[in-house]
Amino acid sequence: MATHKLLLLPGDGIGIEVMAEVKRVIDWLDTRGVASFAIEEDLVGGAAYDSCGQPISEEAMAKAFAADAILLGAVGGPKWANVPYECRPEAGLLRLRKDLQLFANLRPAVCYPALADASSLKRELVEGLDVLIVRELTGGVYFGEPKTISDLSDGQKRAIDTQVYESYEIERIARVAFELARTRRNKVVSTEKHNVMKTGVLWKQVVSEVHGAEFDDVVLEHQLADSCGMQLVRAPKQFDVIVTDNLFGDILSDVAAMLTGSLGMLPSASLGAVEEVSGRRRALYEPVHGAAPDIAGKGLANPIAMVGSLAMALRYSFGLIEAADRVEAAIAGVLAGGFRTNDIFSEGMTRVGTSGMGDALLAEL
């Protein structure tokens, strides 16, 4: 049996707690011989800054390059509000994304039937919701230069951010979206602001070209980002796959995640290109939720998004489909069994903490 090199980066806040639970699942899979892992662990985010003055060390980056897949918890927190910009916790995550060229961020927004009532939206609007946001992750305003703050006269300052997209960046993310749509309901909505942004003009044009040349069996629709935000609230079930840039993807995927009522449940995958020779594809898996400093350290966090992220790694990085199914079935099982952390608690259910949810998951496996 192949041994899979897995790097664990718990990060900050509840990242640490949810990573502890996923480790138990990994151990279980390893001990039962379902899969074989070589585990490394390291720091990222504020935790890394506290230890070495950088939001990720060179050593951790080397481990990331060597790994078959990375599981990341979450980064950030008020403790690091005043560290230099280059050293803020998020910079560790952004460096991983950029240096490993993890350009395709897959964010499923799925409404678990058992949790439809936890949504802000009326049940009929979200029941059965299954949207996949495909967010470009290594370009756009996150990384474009110049990105500066400069002093003008009179104590005035000028800040600049630059959004840059080249055709190839749009082409490759469009392909990912169309390919995924083919395995789903065959529909892609591409989202930008071509009415005010030149990157939006290029985005729309390139997505249309890739569609016409390679994917004209897939239904393609273009929506402006503001309309898309509206439509997500009005009628989210109209969507199958949404493909969008780094910044719009950040906001729209958070809105979509919140719609489901299952925020603490949602995993994500950030994938690189398939390497021509090795056939390898770099990948990082992380919950959609953040470090949640308000509940960190209290044992209240929901570990399901983190465990679901492991399931995505089993499926997409290791080809362990059965193991992935098994972990996902365990998640469905604990929900059916009525176990609920605070974020998804409702009347009549069994309230558990982070490790209680971990116990329940192991019992289901």
Next chain:
Amino acid sequence: MATHKLLLLPGDGIGIEVMAEVKRVIDWLDTRGVASFAIEEDLVGGAAYDSCGQPISEEAMAKAFAADAILLGAVGGPKWANVPYECRPEAGLLRLRKDLQLFANLRPAVCYPALADASSLKRELVEGLDVLIVRELTGGVYFGEPKTISDLSDGQKRAIDTQVYESYEIERIARVAFELARTRRNKVVSTEKHNVMKTGVLWKQVVSEVHGAEFDDVVLEHQLADSCGMQLVRAPKQFDVIVTDNLFGDILSDVAAMLTGSLGMLPSASLGAVEEVSGRRRALYEPVHGAAPDIAGKGLANPIAMVGSLAMALRYSFGLIEAADRVEAAIAGVLAGGFRTNDIFSEGMTRVGTSGMGDALLAEL
């Protein structure tokens, strides 16, 4: 009685139909002696392009500079999808905003009690909702340079947009937000992405400084734009005033508007600075909804947002508080009377078209 110079720019799509109804209200106010108007009218958007090859003519711009207030319907539509970028319908609106320096865009997201059930959200989450989004409207990525698409080798292209903010632009919009909060529930949430954008870093810093120096009686909270999107869905009533940049404001205000279930009902104001000498303040009023090409020309559009925009003009530009109250009371009256256009129709109500709603409004006045 002072005569108020009002410029009407119906624009495209349903803009034309809703403007026709607001004209009837203006006539009514004028005929009854409630207010006195000198009305000018001109083209903007696709309509202007079709007539003069520009999305707004120099003549119309001159009228805009001469007006005390502008009412604008909506711009855009698929008909102009392939006109040159500089000539697209939106460019007319953007030029008005920029040249008149209408930097403060006020977008109330109010849930009319009679319409709470039209929201996607559960009634208890939106009943009584009253959020005011204060969006910066003349800076950011909408206007920053460079803003280009260039050819690279191999048929590849590179597109660039630039987000620029200077301290003074953030200071003045922050002041507007804090001042308005004082007339409301005294709370401001400032929204940016300081964790990835330098303009976000400056935004947060300047808003905090203005707060500390001039408005420390107002409660100020900072939220990242992605979190703010989530929070709008999760618990919108936590918000009083949200202050944010041009691009985030575009998306978040559309999400907020859609939450209310009253999209066709929501007016907006875009205000310039108060001029030192004349005490005048340039202003443009327009519905939050767009040109809605799918229903344009069918007599189905809801004119209430347009009529509400007139009420805002009466209040903020002309100081005609009683007239503004009267128009707003008429809006409340037709809703209480059960009149509903398609967008807000529900079982048991009286379905009306655009002019039917206009009739009902006049009857209430």
